[in-house]
Amino acid sequence: MPDSHTGKRAEIADNETLAALRDFFAATGAADLRDAASRIAAATGSPLPAETDWTTAEYLFNRLFVGPAAVPAPPYASAYGDDESLLMGKPAQAARQAYRSMGLAVPRQGTIPDDHLAFELDAVLALRSLAEASPSSPAGPHAAFITDHMACWLPRFIQAVRANLPSGTAEGMPGPPEHTVCPVTLAVDTLAAWLDEETRSMAASSPHSQNTNSKEE
């Protein structure tokens, strides 16, 4: 990810990127997508073409993540479990426990699975905030949640998204493909870069970290 090395400025930008990613994957329609994708674009310096058709983006987003047809890239950790490709599996329970230890829970627990990507990114922001409040344990829960949990499924999720994106970067998007960026591509590339960066820096700072997944993509 560009420009996210050290310093307060980069940190803020990174939090904003995360929050924008979270909001992107929680989007319920074109307006949400436009808002979140614009924020991702601003934070990462990859502007989206002005002529982006947000309704088309919404169709694609729903085809990949929401439905009503069978979704090729469900944004839930449990869908990538090894024993059961079902929602509400062990990864969802793990996410629930993680939130509980922070004194948090998903709204209306039991409706949207706890391991929805947007909830997990929300949790990462919370963990960052907690880590800032007690800097003595920088590689504690934050690292665990990312390396032991998110890094286990996100590479497969990212791969599933990429494999099911329309061919070219922006099929269905107006304008010549080489000049346009599909919002889903932007979001998933940003997510991949963030995960890569996080796992790399954690591996560097903690020799005990069980970082085995960052090479998957």
Added chain:
Amino acid sequence: MKEKNSGLSRRRFLQGISAAGAAALLPCRFLMPHSAQAAAFSEQEYQVFRNACPRNCYDTCSIKTYVQDGVVKFIEGAQESTFTHGGLCVKGYAYPRRVYSPDRIKYPMVQDGRRTGNWRRVTWDEAMDRIARKVLELKEQDGSLLGLGLTKYSGNFGITNYGVEGMMSSLGYTTRFVGTPCWPAGIDAQNYDLGDMWCNDPEDMVKSRYIIIWGANPAWCSVHSMKYVMEAKRRGAKVVVIDPVFTQTAAKGDVFWQPETSSDGALALGMARHILDAGLVDRDFVNNHSVGFNEFADYLRANVTVEWAAERSGIPAQQIREVAEEFASADPATIWIGYGMQRHTNGGASVRAIDALVAMTGNVGKEGGGARYGHLRTWGFNYHALLQKQPEGAVGFVGGGGPKGDFDFTKEEAAASYTDRTVNINKTAQAILDTKDPAIRMLWVSCKNPFAQDFDRPKLEKAFDTLDLVVSVEQFFTETVSNSDIVLPVTTLFEEWTVNVSYWHYWMGLNEQAITPMFETKSNIEIAALLSKKMNELSPGSCTFPQEIDTREWLEKEFNQGIYDTFGISHWTDLRNGPAKARMASSASWHDKAFGTPSGKYEFRSELCEQNGHAALPVYKEGRKPYDVFRVLTPHTQFGLHSQFINLDWMKEYNKEPFIYMHPDAAREKGIADLDTVRVFNKVGEVRSRVKLTRNVAKDCLLMYEAWFGPESTFNVQNLVDDEASDMGAFKTGAPGVALHDQFANVEKL
């Protein structure tokens, strides 16, 4: 790496988090402070709930559901029911894979152009607004709501789901697709012969000395009944299986007959003639408890011979004689009449011939005997959800009336000036195309997948294209949803309150809400309440359905003293301890020989039947003339119920692709080898698939299992099935059945 996929270690995670009280200050958009202590939940503890499989399956299993921290962990069959006996079928065991499938329909959505796949999420309020406005527009333009059609069948048999029909009534008089694709010809036949469809308790099959399973495949479709068949066999009973296909049930029988498809009537009459000649008729029964036997005997002597039956059916005369004699001599002996054998243009006539065979041997009204077809004796609920009143001033159809299907529990109000308009559910496509003044312009689909189940799919697509608005209420993305404008996500059995009974056994099972409804799913009656709210917001008084409902209360409203007495419980909450069985004087239907016919006796000769346009006697009726080279059979598959379950991962593991099953000799003549891709085609349409060669099917037959769906497949057997009617069904169910096994096609290698 794989092992620790879900391995977020709690110990590691908990380290360093001590400021839980500060949760409210964290920069979260979604996650909220969690008030309950994490420790309050014990990982060892399960909550147990009662559920009941609502899948229109003979077995209607009672289920025990184990829930941990709000998540269904596993399920099993209830041990308390001797019928379910602690087990489920594969479909049943797959239920957790349904509720937690990533492919579930999760939100109300609208499609911008049918079959485009361009879907947008909408709120429930937006969905209801669009629906309600269309309803009001129809009313405004037509002066009635007859332009609004409902097609619903048995996809969810929970009693409260009759609230879908209730919702329609609460809007006004609408157009209803009535009848049943399932069993109507046989229902009428049994009503003519016996005065009702009423079968023995299947558990009493253990007492049978001779069992003929005629056109049914319980090893696949009623797995729990098989234990009674097998126990009877262990005790010495002979089991004869009659089927055009060598099924798994056939493999377990002592005798297998593979007759010409739809020659069942001839076969039964040939057996009857031999029983008559051999002097094995039960004289006490025919003299004291029946009418018209002598005329039937005269008919047999004048028109039927065993050789004739052998020639029609392809079963050797000697075998017909042997089985007929054994059947007539065994005491008791029973015939299980499957639904497949009446899905013919002569299906009702065939069932009447088989009923006659059971009656003339004195096996009606006997424990361990009986002509077993089905029953609705335990269905005495209040139908509170169903029985909603039309709004004041609603205008409807004049001159209607009559039954609205096999499960019609409404009692038509005397002298109601208007009724719903009824059209034939087995001709859905044609009815949509033909109905005028007003035309059907809006269709509500629930508990049904017409594109998988209704006949003549090419015509159905054309018909759907004439509609202004199609609303589907579904759990998964089917071809019907693809042909809809709006889809509404509906709850699974674990997410709603209801109660289920069977049309085969005599148990009743409670269905509790075991988990919070996931995503934005709602039950059918909650959807009705939402629509009512919106209707009344836009046009006060336009819908009578209650706008706020508690589904648990609505379950309670279905019970009455009669039901409690029938099942020997004092309150529905007793069912939390396990399913209850109806208390019966005898396990035999018609045990007191007080038949429901006009004469009060078994009617070999039925004037009612004659009045309704058929022969008075159970005479032979010719089947449908072949209109192409091969007969096409499209029975149910093993691990699905129509299209339900077919899309789950477990099922796909077994059935990776659909196949066309063909006899090797026929294939050789066509130059087709095993696993070749072929095209099967007829006047309706075509199906492409790979072939599997098997001697389980007859040489003149192409078999393909009914349902298959998924993004990777366009396979649909309804491309080969026209909407030809069966002979009977209109009397008791409002419309004749469909001759879906009287279909023909040709095949070529691609």
